[in-house]
Amino acid sequence: MAGSRLALNALSFVLPDGRILFQSLDLVLDDVPTGLVGRNGVGKSVLAKIVAGRLQPTAGRREGDARVHYLPQQVRIPPGQSVAGLMGCAEALAALARIEAGSADPLDFERLGERWTLREQLAQALAQAGLAGLDPARPAATLSGGEAMRVALAGAWLSDADLLVLDEPGNHLDLAQRAALGQRLREWRRGLLLVSHDRDLLDGMHRILELSPSGLRSYGGNHAFYARQRAAERAASEAALDQARAAHRRLQAQQQLQRERQQRRQARAARAAKQANQAPILLGLARARSQASLGRLELRSASLRAQSHAALREAAAAVDTAPALAMPVDTASDSRRVVVRCAQAVLAHVPATHAGLELVLDARHRIGVVGPNGSGKSSLLRALAGREAPASGRIVVAGRVALFDQQLDGLDPARSPLEHLRAANPSLPEPEARGRLALLGLDADLARTPCARLSGGERVRAALACVLHAQAPPDLLLLDEPGNHLDLDALETLERMLRQYRGGLVLVSHDRRLLENAGLEHRIDTGTTPWRLVPW
Template identity: 30%
Template sequence: MVILQNISYLHSNKDLLFDKITFTVNHHEKIALIGNNGVGKSTLLKIIAGELQPADGILKTNSKPYYLPQIFGQFNHLTIAQALQVEDKLNALQEILNGNVSEENLNTLNDDWTIEDRCNEALLYWQLQDLNLNQKLETLSGGQKTKVFLAGISIHEPELVLLDEPSNHLDISGRELLYNFIKSTSSTLIVVSHDRKLLNLLNPMCELSKHGITVYGGNYDFYAEQKLIENNALSQDIQSKEKALRKAKEKERETLERQNKLDSRGEKKQKKAGVSRIMMNTLRNNAENSTAKTKGVHAEKIGGISKDLQELRSSLPDIDQMKFGFDKTNLHKGKTLFTAIEINYSYENQPLWKKPLSFQILSGQRLALKGLNGSGKTTLIKIIMGELRPKAGTFQKADSKIIYIDQDYSLIENEITVYEQAQKFNSSGLQEHDIKMKLNKFLFSQNDWNKPCAALSGGEKMRLMLCCLTINNQAPDIIILDEPTNNLDIQNIEILTAAINEYTGTLIVVSHDVHFLEEIKIEDFIELN
């Protein structure tokens, strides 16, 4: 069991990340911790893991957590056995089996006679049987590193497991192994993920936001339904407030017009009646004071409604505040952009693909490249873009404008500002205020325009990339997306999905996120073996 009571956390600069977080995770429960980028999900996991200390509050756990972090570069200098914290036990077991039955070796092994068998079984399950436990992590791919730490769960058999984006670097077969593990394990799980297939295996959804944690008793599909109901209710509240604001302004106008007519009529009557100038001034002042008081009453009411409306609008999901409006490409649908006949590529005279590739890419087509890690997806992308030439076979490539967007959004230049980055795509000569209006539509306010791009999160870089594409006077003929959802939260994945679905050109995608591929209406696949 995990109990958090009034947990607060401050950044090193004393900025408050979250305040008074309270929730409980019961034994054998498998929960998802979700929320937008930057709300503190990974930080909260690190607090539960004991790697960070909260500024305030109480944390209680019944057992030591097993923590799988999101980034593994900090372990590159370690061997697999060291990273899994089994090296000493394995060495002690080997010493004992070789006849050195010392008290030190027995204490180190601590009666864990099955440690070697568990290591082998775990590596076999995660398809790592070809790895050596003495191999350095720096020699492994991102997917292999993830699998190594996942294997540690079976080796150590912890009661509590904390997983931070465990499917990020896994290919489709690796993800299936992860899904099966999550379904079958009896461990208590707390999982941070944007993988919606994985999230549907967990219950409940615990949404972290600036208001605290809200628990939704169900899987991700149930959560999405509830959020839709909440957002529809929010939209109705906004419409109701907008209507009330219009009525209040109309009432103010009518009241002031009526007041002005009455004052004007009264003044005419008083002149006819021969009222003295002093009395006329007194009556005029009284009328002006009365009008000012009426204006004040209405202004207060309008101000209150406007404030309520602003608060409601700020609660809208980002995707509902954004407008895309991509230009159409100049190419007619169905034009042949790339033809490959029996092509192959070689590294050190070894063919990359067992079976040469033959395919066509047409204008307006939506296709995905499928294959395990190391199957040559990046190489094929470089061939399609014209950066590499196949070593065998023939191909034809039509002139086309291609934009390649990788998971790190490398087209965004870290050393320049947000505004300067947008200006780089301004091939149509938009004025400064037009570019800033576009940036505002993509949720970059005046405070962000001079911010260096290096300071942007993955989701912010994605939004800036989309904004730049809409600033350009001509949409690309082909957009290639390489694992675009890896560093995005669910909300930003939905923003990306909405933008891509407005794009009418050719789309080529590398992604292991099956749900994302379905959402962007992928029709065809190129299978790599």
């Protein structure tokens, strides 16, 4: 940042409902490329907005002279905004045009600054983004989601900012575009704060910040280093919890043994006193001494138990308890039976299939679908699910097929995950439905919350629950970008889940790590013609 810096001091943020999102955070950002990670809902985007000056903290201060360029997670296009406006250059471009037409207005020269070659810079930035020839005056609303993100990123590279704050910039980008984004991030020589769940992008950072309910923690390295450190910390925490549990069990056993010994001593003393024909007053005194001794023992025992419980709670709190994604136990019973057959199938609006798609899928197939945005990946999944008829040829669905749609169109915003799951599987008792949602990271409160009030990651989990736990388990599972909005922990657990799944699987994703770790055996590249099944 060439000497510029930005500091957050004793920063806190409280949600309108009174929940403390984070408190007393301290952070200094300079020219070290920094990744910000954390579970969904922990406040990463809120923190990014505060860093960018777009949101005021509840308490604390934001200080520094760094000029910040902020790119939000969802690129919102105001009515009438042009491509140049989305890049943040509309005013400067208009000022350049007025100066060329003879304007001597000092404000125009101030808006333009020293960017006399702005048109050429715009054209070059758009070409580097794979959008050569795109008219800066074109309405930005006519762009696709991926094009809008690439245009916004091109504006970030053109900015004269000391610090870029990028919130999930890989959203809507395909594999090739994500790789190009990673290269541009590595080439950026000023300050950078990257909020992301993309492990490839995070591996280009030099520092990882983890935001959690306990605060902000810094790891001096890229994502691979962070993952190793977190794994070591998790293992140490789990070992400490095991030791605390063992110590608590030993204490319980020792105290039980002490109580039994004390009770036996009391019984022996009482029998001896009776046999000695002691006076009642002496027997009473003996009983009082014995009870006092037992009382002191119980007090000491209670104190030790309280200390042990406290140590156990502290050890348990230190263990990372990420909610697990759980696959259904049942899978396809006859893995060799044909589930979907495509014969000379031509998909509507997908030129690459004009030669006719020939494909036979059973419950043994594990296929990854890759290709550029707009090449027909989602159309292929809808056709395999029987939701989209081919323009010509035949697609026969002969088995149970479940489709996870990346748009989550099957979720009614007014209904809760529990209501959706009970509708997908009416035979499932409510307690069991709540249990399955809990295994997917949706606790009792979230399970009953209308989907409109859930985060993106929570809605993804709700939709996955309806697909995975439908009344009849699928022979073929079709997943269209299931990793969207999932945090790093959930992504890794999703990968384990898919590796354990024994049924047929067709997975569309732009996440290279997810594709590599899901246990796939074949692929279809929709960027090639004709489409065909090849070994992974």
